[in-house]
Amino acid sequence: xxxxxxxxxxxxxxxxxxxIAVTIGGWYAYWGALIISIIWxxxxxILRIKYWEEE
Amino acid sequence: xxxxxxxxxxxxTIIAVLSMLxxxTIIGVLFYRxxxxxxxxxxxxxDLGPITTGLALTATWMSGWAIFGNAGLGxxxxxxxxxxxxxxxxxxxxxxxxxxxxxxxYVSLGARTVPEVVRVRFDSKLLQILTGITMILLLIxxxxxxxxxxxxxxxxxxxxxxxxxxxxxxxxxxIYLALGGYTGxxxxxxxxxxxxxxxxxxxxxxxxxxxxxxxxxxxxxxxxNYVAPGGRITSIPLxxxxxxxxxxxxxxxxxxxTGVLFMFLxxxxxxxxxxxxFLGMRKVTKREFIILMIIVxxxxxxxxxxxxxxxAARTVWGAELMKIAPVYGDAAATLVSMAIGxxxxxxxxxxxxxxxxxSTLAGMVMIMxxxxxxxxxxxxxxxxxxxxxxxxxxxxxxxxxLIPLWWTYTSPPPLLSEFMAGSAVAQAGIFFFVVAxxxxxxxxxxxxxxxxxxxxxxxxxxxxxxxxxxxPPFNHWGIWALTLMFGCGVVYFTVxxxxxxxxxxxxxxxxxx
Numbered sequence: 001x002x003x004x005x006x007x008x009x010x011x012x013x014x015x016x017x018x019x020i021a022v023t024i025g026g027w028y029a030y031w032g033a034l035i036i037s038i039i040w041x042x043x044x045x046i047l048r049i050k051y052w053e054e055e
Numbered sequence: 056x057x058x059x060x061x062x063x064x065x066x067x068t069i070i071a072v073l074s075m076l077x078x079x080t081i082i083g084v085l086f087y088r089x090x091x092x093x094x095x096x097x098x099x100x101x102d103l104g105p106i107t108t109g110l111a112l113t114a115t116w117m118s119g120w121a122i123f124g125n126a127g128l129g130x131x132x133x134x135x136x137x138x139x140x141x142x143x144x145x146x147x148x149x150x151x152x153x154x155x156x157x158x159x160x161y162v163s164l165g166a167r168t169v170p171e172v173v174r175v176r177f178d179s180k181l182l183q184i185l186t187g188i189t190m191i192l193l194l195i196x197x198x199x200x201x202x203x204x205x206x207x208x209x210x211x212x213x214x215x216x217x218x219x220x221x222x223x224x225x226x227x228x229x230i231y232l233a234l235g236g237y238t239g240x241x242x243x244x245x246x247x248x249x250x251x252x253x254x255x256x257x258x259x260x261x262x263x264x265x266x267x268x269x270x271x272x273x274x275x276x277x278x279x280n281y282v283a284p285g286g287r288i289t290s291i292p293l294x295x296x297x298x299x300x301x302x303x304x305x306x307x308x309x310x311x312x313t314g315v316l317f318m319f320l321x322x323x324x325x326x327x328x329x330x331x332x333f334l335g336m337r338k339v340t341k342r343e344f345i346i347l348m349i350i351v352x353x354x355x356x357x358x359x360x361x362x363x364x365x366x367a368a369r370t371v372w373g374a375e376l377m378k379i380a381p382v383y384g385d386a387a388a389t390l391v392s393m394a395i396g397x398x399x400x401x402x403x404x405x406x407x408x409x410x411x412x413x414s415t416l417a418g419m420v421m422i423m424x425x426x427x428x429x430x431x432x433x434x435x436x437x438x439x440x441x442x443x444x445x446x447x448x449x450x451x452x453x454x455x456x457l458i459p460l461w462w463t464y465t466s467p468p469p470l471l472s473e474f475m476a477g478s479a480v481a482q483a484g485i486f487f488f489v490v491a492x493x494x495x496x497x498x499x500x501x502x503x504x505x506x507x508x509x510x511x512x513x514x515x516x517x518x519x520x521x522x523x524x525x526x527p528p529f530n531h532w533g534i535w536a537l538t539l540m541f542g543c544g545v546v547y548f549t550v551x552x553x554x555x556x557x558x559x560x561x562x563x564x565x566x567x568x
Contacts (some may be wrong), residue, residue, distance in 0.1 A: 014320070016456035017143055018312055021221065026273050029296060033142035034359060037350060041149035043350050047340050048153045053567055 007046045013040040057372055059391035060214035067402030068212040075250065075406045076227065076413070078241040080234045085241060101162060103336050104172025105343040107245045107349030112332045113357075114248030116148055116323055118197075118415035119204025121358040122251050123408045124472035127386030129374060131284075131470060133276045133293030138315040139270040139472050140362035143357035147323035152351055154324050155490060156344075157494045160335035160567055167334065169327040169422070169490060170430040176493050176565060178557055180434045187430030189485060190327050190510050191455075193515070194419045198459035198476040200471050201412040201419075202228075206380045206463065208408045211389045212401045217381060218464065222279040225460045228413060231454050234421060244332075247410035252354045254407035259360020259390075261395050266367035275370040282374035284383040284469045302531040303519040311533030313436045317540055318476065322483035322489045328418035364391045368525065381467045423455045424448040480536045484543035485511035492547070497562050501553030510546045514539040 013036050020036075020048040058064075103111075121141065128136035161172040170190065172181035200226060210220035266272050279298055281291040291298055297306050304313045323329055339347065367377065368387035371394075376386045392404030428444045428451070468474030487508050493499040514535070516522050525528030529538070556562065 007328050013535075014143075014316070016147070016317065018296075018309065021134075021137075021312075025294075025296060027269055029139055030134070030142060030359070031363075033137070034356060035143070037143050037145035037149075037355070041348060041352055044149050044153050045345065048156075048344065052159070054342060 001051075003047070009043050010040060013037075013043070024031060057375060058390055059213055061398065063398035064401040065213035065394060065399040068405040069210070071402035071406040072409045074229050075247075075410055079246060079413075082243045082246065084234065087439045097358075099339055101159075101335055105349070106340055106350060107242065108332060108336045110150070110245035110248035110252075110354070111242075112329060113148070114244040114246075114353060114356035114411070114414040115253070115328045115332060115418040116144075116151075116533065117248075117251065117354070117358060118475070119146050119410050119412035120475050122255060122361055122384060122474070123204040123388055124200065124470070125361040126365035126368065126391070127383070127385035127470055128472050129362040130369045130387040131279070131365075131384035132298060132300075132304075132306065133279055133366070133369070134296050135293060135298040135304075136365070137296065137477060138306050138312050138363065141319055141321050142360045142362075143316060144323070144358055145352060147319045147321065147353055148329075148351050150320065151323035151329060153346060153455050154392060154491045154494070155330045155333045157567075158330060159336055159338070161494070162334050163386060164565065166286075168425050169331050169486075170426060173490060173493070173504065177499075177504060178561065179446035179501045181502055183430050184434055186486075187426035187488065189374055189512060191423045191426050192512070193482050193485075194328070194423050195455070195459050195462075197475055197482075198416055198419055198455075199462045199468065200475040201416040202463040203385070203467050203471050204408055205429055206414045207385055208389050209306055211382065212393065212405055215521075217467075220287045220297075221460070221464055225456065226466050227409075228294045228416060228454060229453075231413060232417060233449075238551060244414045245412040249352060250410040251407040252357050252437070254403055255360045258392055258400075258404060259357075259363045260394065261368035262364040265391070265395050266370040268523055272366045272370045275366070276302075276366060279369060279374075282377045284377055284382070286374070286378040288374070296534055303371065305473065305532045305536075307532065310531065313534030314480070314533040314540075315476070318483050318536055320337050320483075321487040321540060323481045325483040325486035326479075327482070327490070328415065328422045330486075330490065331418075331422060353506065358536035361388055364388045372443075381469070383469055385471050391465070420452055420455050424451045427451045432455035435449050471501050473500045474520075477515075478519065479514040480539055480562060481511055484514070484540040488543055488547040497566060498551055498556055500545070500551045500554040500556045502554040503549075505545040506550045507543050511539060511543050514542060 006019045015034050021033045098349055105123055125140045128139050161175055164175045166172040166175045170183045170186040173186045174180060206221040207222040207223055209215060209319045218456040243516050263269055277294045279293045281289045281293055281298060291300055297312060299307055305315050333363050377383055381385050389404060428448045433439060489504045517526060517529040517535060518529050519532050520534055523535050530535045
């Protein structure tokens with residue numbers, strides 16, 4: 001179940017970037033995309049660590 | 056006033072570039088001598104930590120496109136250039152880190168190159184050869200961009216003409232590669248990654264101040280119109296995040312923007328020279344994995360900083376640079392560095408461009424050379440001696456360098472990043488599925504992977520600048536890119552589901568428990 005929540009959150013981040021570009025634009029969209037990408041990365045990191053593969 | 060090259064800028068550039076290459080080469084030679092055999096030369100001792108791997112990964116990820124071409128995009132296309140600048144590039148590279156770490160597992164199964172990973176995964180030498188050939192084709196196209204970046208910087212800072220700059224750049228690269236600079240594997244790359252991160256950040260922030268602040272830049276872009284290479288002024292505004300310039304322009308409309316977003320999402324994992332960085336990595340702890348990701352985050356901001364330099368140049372100089380052939384808007388970053396820092400700025404920024412371009416070029420040449428030896432020749436002549444393979448690898452560097460060089464000389468792409476995006480889409484579409492997804496999806500089959508590669512290559516030829524311009528709707532960049540990437544996914548999953556995977560006992564040895 002939790003993996004679905006992670007995927008939904010990742011999808012939201014991905015969709016949010018063009019939405020901000022259309023609605024707000026300018027510098028806010030430019031640096032906003034970076035902030036959203038950092039949030040995306042943190043979510044991915046949590047996901048990776050949660051399902052850590054031991055060798 | 057737009058800066059012009061002087062004797063001081065030329066001397067500064069020559070000293071800075073040669074110093075960086077000399078240090079990289081020394082590192083390379085030292086580590087080459089430590090290698091006992093061909094395999095060790097390829098992947099080292101598998102003892103590289105998160106910081107070295109993180110910096111090396113960002114070095115191969117960011118090429119002349121990011122450190123040089125991004126300013127050209129910002130300058131030429133305003134906000135609509137932001138998509139190809141890679142405002143979401145971090146999403147793709149972080150995905151690559153998460154997915155690519157499993158490459159290490161394939162090293163323990165005997166793989167030393169990306170096509171060997173494919174061979175181990177599908178138990179198919181044919182697929183290994185096909186993957187190797189595809190990589191060579193796509194990486195040669197990508198190499199053209201690196202030459203244009205380096206030659207342009209040389210041309211703008213030293214005042215040499217285009218042909219001389221290109222020739223000199225090629226000689227420098229040839230010496231660097233021949234001396235074994237690229238055999239320093241991750242360490243040379245890590246150094247180069249660190250160099251352009253620091254320099255990119257400094258110039259990005261400085262250029263905002265130099266142009267009069269963010270508000271002034273935003274105001275300029277709000278009132279700017281698109282100017283075509285050559286200087287023809289159009290009535291197309293650059294105030295938004297799309298610009299209806301031509302269907303072949305990636306941000307022509309939201310279909311094109313969607314294509315770019317997916318390209319950036321998939322291509323970091325799809326780039327063989329990127330994902331190969333994990334082959335030499337040691338086992339890391341969770342904490343070290345977080346450190347690796349922090350390095351990736353920090354360096355993925357660098358392309359955005361370079362994009363800002365383009366916006367700043369447009370604010371200060373208007374569209375004047377669009378008249379400078381054959382560099383056009385791509386001249387923005389170098390000239391801004393000269394305007395801000397004088398000869399020192401020119402030298403330091405040139406060093407960053409060479410660091411980015413040569414690290415990617417070296418990474419790609421190494422991949423292509425090993426494609427020829429390990430993935431093609433070794434399969435055809437299985438008993439060939441390792442030292443002969445090493446010699447062939449080194450000799451094959453010559454044509455692998457000359458082909459893209461000739462291409463750059465005869466038809467330099469007007470806008471570097473736009474050109475390289477063509478190869479990037481193909482690598483994203485093909486290798487994201489064939490290499491990355493196959494490491495996780497047990498049901499993937501050899502036939503599915505082969506069909507994906509063939510489909511990807513056919514669609515690549517339908518690029519809007521190749522045959523796509525004659526066959527609508529492939530004259531639209533976004534439609535072409537999405538058809539290629541999603542089509543590869545559809546072919547890969549559909550064909551795999553209808554064909555037989557490897558036997559369960561074989562898959563159990565390949566997939567970790």
